[in-house]
Amino acid sequence: MKNIAVIARKGGSGKTTVAVNLAIAAFRRGYTVQVADTDPQGSTFEVLKARKIEGPTVMQTTGAELHAARNEPTLGLGLRVLDTPAGSEDAVGHAIALAQVSLLVVRPTFLDLAATLQTALILRRLRRPGLILLNQAPVPRGGVEPPAVKRALDALRLMQLPVLPVMLRARAAYQTSLALGCSVEEMGGDGRAAEEVAALWSYLERFALGAPRAIEAA
Numbered sequence: 001m002k003n004i005a006v007i008a009r010k011g012g013s014g015k016t017t018v019a020v021n022l023a024i025a026a027f028r029r030g031y032t033v034q035v036a037d038t039d040p041q042g043s044t045f046e047v048l049k050a051r052k053i054e055g056p057t058v059m060q061t062t063g064a065e066l067h068a069a070r071n072e073p074t075l076g077l078g079l080r081v082l083d084t085p086a087g088s089e090d091a092v093g094h095a096i097a098l099a100q101v102s103l104l105v106v107r108p109t110f111l112d113l114a115a116t117l118q119t120a121l122i123l124r125r126l127r128r129p130g131l132i133l134l135n136q137a138p139v140p141r142g143g144v145e146p147p148a149v150k151r152a153l154d155a156l157r158l159m160q161l162p163v164l165p166v167m168l169r170a171r172a173a174y175q176t177s178l179a180l181g182c183s184v185e186e187m188g189g190d191g192r193a194a195e196e197v198a199a200l201w202s203y204l205e206r207f208a209l210g211a212p213r214a215i216e217a218a
Contacts, residue, residue, distance in 0.1 A: 001078060001079065001080060002078070002079050002080070002100045003079075003080045003081075003082055003095075003098050003099040003100055004022065004079070004080075004081050004082065004099060004100065004101055004102075004103060004204065005082040005084060005092075005095035005096055005098070005099035005101075005102040005103065006018050006019040006022065006081060006082065006083055006084065006102075006103050006105060007084050007092055007095065007096070007102055007103065007104050007105065007119055008084075008086060008104070008105040008106065008112075008115070009086055009092070009115035009116070009118055009119055010086065010106075010107075010109075010111055010112045010115040011086045012107075013086075013105050013106060013107050013112055013135060013136070014105055014107070014135040014136050014168070014174070015039075015083065015084070015086070015105050016039075016043040016044050016047065016083065016178070017135070017168075017174045017175075017178060018103065018105050018133065018135060018168070019035060019037075019044050019081050019083040020035075020044055020047050020048065020178060020183060021174075021177075021183045021184060021185070021197045021200075022081055022103075022197075022200070022201060022204070023035045023048070023055075023056040023079075023081045024055055024056060024182065024183035024185065024186065025183060025185060025197055025198065025200075025201035026056075026078075026079050026081075026201065026205075027055055027056045028183075028185060028186075029201070029205075031078040031079045032078045032079070033055075033056035033057070033078065033079045033080070033081065034056060034057045034058070034059065034079075034080045034081070035048060035056050035057070035058040035059070035080070035081045035083060036058075036059055036061050036066055036080055036081070036082050036083065037058060037059070037060050037061070037083045038060075038061055038062050038063045038066065038082065038083060038084055038085060038091050038094075038095065039083055039084060039085040039086070040085060041085075042060055043083075044058065044083040045058050045059070045060050047178050047181055048181060049181070050180070050181035051181035051182065052181065053182075056081070062091065063082075063084070063088070063090065063091035063092070063093070063094030063095055064090070064091075064094060066082070066094060066095070066098060067094040067097065067098060070098055082095045082098065082099060089122070092119065092122060093122055093126070096122055096123060096126055096128050096130075097126055097128065099128065100129070101129045101130065101131060101204070102119075102123060102128065102129065102130040102131070103130075103131055103133055103204070104116050104119050104120070104130055104131065104132045104133065104161075105133050105135050106132060106133070106134060106135065106152070106156075107134075107135055107136045107137075107152075108134060108136075108137055108138075108148040108149050108151065108152035109148070109152075113152060113155050113156070113159075116132065116156075116159075116161070117159060120159065120161055130161075130162070131162050131163075131164050131204075132156055132161050132162060132163045132164060133164050133166070133167065133168065133200070134149070134152060134153070134156075134163065134164070134167040134168070135167070135168045136168065136169075136170045137149050137152075137167045137168065137169050137170065138169070138170055139169050139170065139171075149167075164200070164203060165203065166196065166199045166200045166203055167196070168193075168196050168197070168200070169192070169193070169196065171184075171192065171193045173187060173193040173194075174193060183197065184196075184197055185197055185198065
């Protein structure tokens with residue numbers, strides 16, 4: 001079984017959106033998927049419980065409980081998505097330790113970038129692999145990236161963090177789909193959002209779930 005930890009230390013970064021869309025993307029491609037929602041707010045749990053069709057299983061738990069049960073058999077389970085709380089360093093640490101890769105969700109804002117740096121320090125300390133996903137990025141105008149996106153990418157490069165070549169844009173389809181308990185791939189309508197999620201999953205499946213490279217310790 002593979003574990004992907006979805007992490008955003010800054011509230012409102014879109015962590016639930018990413019966790020739900022990733023889990024459903026994997027399920028639609030034949031994986032047996034479980035979502036472990038360790039966030040006390042339980043947003044991912046509530047979204048997936050609202051589904052009217054078959055999909056990933058979901059449970060509410062804590063990082064400590066998952067870590068304690070790490071050696072228990074998980075028969076038939078191919079992938080588990082770990083949704084983590086925004087502010088708890090202990091819970092994030094447990095998820096990072098369990099995960100084959102941690103996906104750090106960050107908006108192109110100063111506060112999000114600062115919070116991401118804190119998570120990167122945990123990854124380095126634990127010598128675990130991690131990737132950055134830029135989320136809620138403004139849509140380009142005339143093929144040109146908005147200044148906020150350019151600044152965020154420059155800052156992330158200066159921090160020497162691995163940034164995914166895929167980003168999720170600020171699109172209404174993401175919030176609309178969550179309200180219905182589904183993913184943007186299942187919604188129809190805005191095909192651009194579905195393409196973003198498909199590209200994100202394709203990258204994680206091909207590269208991150210194989211043998212991801214740990215972030216080197218400083």
